Amino acid sequence: MDAQTQQKIGIIGGGLMGHGIAYLLAAVGHEVAVFEPAAELRDTLPQRLQAIVELLDDDPALFRRICAHDALVPAMRDATFVFEAAPEKLPLKQQIFAEIEKYVAPETILASNSSAIPSTEIGRHLRHRERVLGTHFWNPPHLVPLVEVIQNEKTSAETVRATMDLLRDAGKVPVHVRRDVPGFVGNRLQHAMKREAIALVASGVCDAETIDTVVREGFGARTAVLGPMEQSDLVGVDLTLDIAEVLYKHLDATPGPHPFLRAKIKAGKLGMKTGEGMRKWTPEQADAVRRRLSRFLAAQAKARKAGLGK
Numbered sequence: 001m002d003a004q005t006q007q008k009i010g011i012i013g014g015g016l017m018g019h020g021i022a023y024l025l026a027a028v029g030h031e032v033a034v035f036e037p038a039a040e041l042r043d044t045l046p047q048r049l050q051a052i053v054e055l056l057d058d059d060p061a062l063f064r065r066i067c068a069h070d071a072l073v074p075a076m077r078d079a080t081f082v083f084e085a086a087p088e089k090l091p092l093k094q095q096i097f098a099e100i101e102k103y104v105a106p107e108t109i110l111a112s113n114s115s116a117i118p119s120t121e122i123g124r125h126l127r128h129r130e131r132v133l134g135t136h137f138w139n140p141p142h143l144v145p146l147v148e149v150i151q152n153e154k155t156s157a158e159t160v161r162a163t164m165d166l167l168r169d170a171g172k173v174p175v176h177v178r179r180d181v182p183g184f185v186g187n188r189l190q191h192a193m194k195r196e197a198i199a200l201v202a203s204g205v206c207d208a209e210t211i212d213t214v215v216r217e218g219f220g221a222r223t224a225v226l227g228p229m230e231q232s233d234l235v236g237v238d239l240t241l242d243i244a245e246v247l248y249k250h251l252d253a254t255p256g257p258h259p260f261l262r263a264k265i266k267a268g269k270l271g272m273k274t275g276e277g278m279r280k281w282t283p284e285q286a287d288a289v290r291r292r293l294s295r296f297l298a299a300q301a302k303a304r305k306a307g308l309g310k
């Protein structure tokens with residue numbers, strides 16, 4: 001990467017998402033400075049980055065382009081882009097953005113990785129709101145290609161364009177979300193499906209294992225290469241209407257989260273961390289799921305990189 005295209009990038013928060021975002025941007029040649037207030041997280045950053053290097057067979061030389069800071073100001077120095085991956089709390093994010101604005105140029109792009117908080121709210125009190133937007137990476141950000149680039153009512157077209165370019169050049173697949181709606185696009189789709197899955201299990205139509213088998217071995221088997229709109233066109237929009245006419249009135253429309261979900265929480269069934277959630281888990285079974293996912297995503301990431309001739 002030449003000096004002109006290399007950017008100085010600030011990352012706020014070196015946790016789960018922040019370290020992966022730092023990695024993927026350093027891997028393509030940018031200089032990355034991470035502000036992480038917790039000493040333990042700063043200390044473990046090299047190990048966590050090393051684990052990604054090993055997973056992806058990357059060149060460890062990229063570490064030279066990532067440094068961790070215990071203060072905001074040095075991490076923001078000369079930054080052209082800032083990606084915020086701090087805890088999901090609006091007052092905290094607002095305070096962080098107000099601080100950042102004091103130390104960066106008016107045109108520095110300020111992107112929040114919030115899963116649900118609109119960047120409209122995060123940037124509400126800033127002077128230069130046209131450079132604020134959402135960049136919703138998916139976990140793990142160094143492996144999942146998609147990034148939703150969410151424009152809010154104040155974001156300029158130039159901010160969207162520059163952010164999409166940076167992410168595309170880093171090997172990501174950015175999509176432009178034109179309005180700052182809750183859940184953006186990906187989580188709305190994901191949770192529409194989960195809502196129906198929970199209702200099917202709650203009403204005894206099938207068990208949770210069956211839901212996972214149906215998705216993984218059924219339409220999920222083709223989802224990576226065929227989106228739902230392509231699929232509608234493949235079978236015909238007329239067939240899609242015929243099915244909608246019959247089916248939609250039967251789909252779950254429980255207002256708010258399903259009581260089945262609340263009952264799980266009340267019973268302490270929180271998922272793998274408590275040994276039971278939707279399904280039952282031994283620690284070994286839970287580890288096997290994590291390994292399966294990590295290996296699958298890493299194999300896909302490597303194949304993409306090989307395809308790009310990197």
Ligand SMILES: NC(=O)c1ccc[n+]([C@@H]2O[C@H](COP(=O)([O-])OP(=O)(O)OC[C@H]3O[C@@H](n4cnc5c(N)ncnc54)[C@H](O)[C@@H]3O)[C@@H](O)[C@H]2O)c1
Nearest residue numbers: 013014015016017018038041085086087088113114115139
């Ligand atoms: N975990 C996911 O799957 C996921 C996916 C997409 C988006 N997100 C979003 O990304 C953001 C970060 O999530 P995460 O999972 O990485 O959380 P995390 O808890 O792993 O990391 C957050 C980091 O921010 C640090 N931090 C705390 N206060 C700070 C401050 N004042 N300034 C800077 N850093 C501070 C913490 O020490 C921690 O290391 C959240 O907004 C979350 O909603 C998470």
